[in-house]
Amino acid sequence: LYAGLLTFNHLTGGFDAPGEIKKGNVAVGLLIASIFIGISLPAYAGIQAILAGLNSIAFEGMFTAGSALHVIFIVVGLGLSILLAVGSIYLAMYIIAQVSSSVDVLREIKYGNTAMALVVASMILSVCLIVQWGFSGLFAAVFL
Known part of the structure; x- marks a missing residue:
């Protein structure tokens, strides 16, 4: 979450959220x-x-080198999913800024334009939902 806030501050040029x-x-x-x-x-x-990976290890009743490697891959995947989420938010904010070049979106939000904030927030959440669905499918196919 802190990385997301830092990304937002970086993207907005020091916007004091x-x-x-x-x-x-x-x-x-x-x-x-x-x-x-x-x-x-x-x-x-x-x-x-x-x-789910830890549950399967517990079900098997033993912790082997293969199961340890399995958990390491899942943790790396978790890190990648978070990085992709932060990158997706950055990309969504960049696209919003480019598409709405006639309106300074961040200035509008800074001055309290709640409607603009709702549009941007829904776009961010939509992009992150798509990323989450993709990673859920990937984790299910590769790691489980």
């Missing part, structure tokens, strides 16, 4: 909440795969 939230800016709060939820979705797929 915590300061805006402290002032009660609901639009910024919605945007940051969508980033946090968006990062959590692919992480959930990775955590599910880790638990």
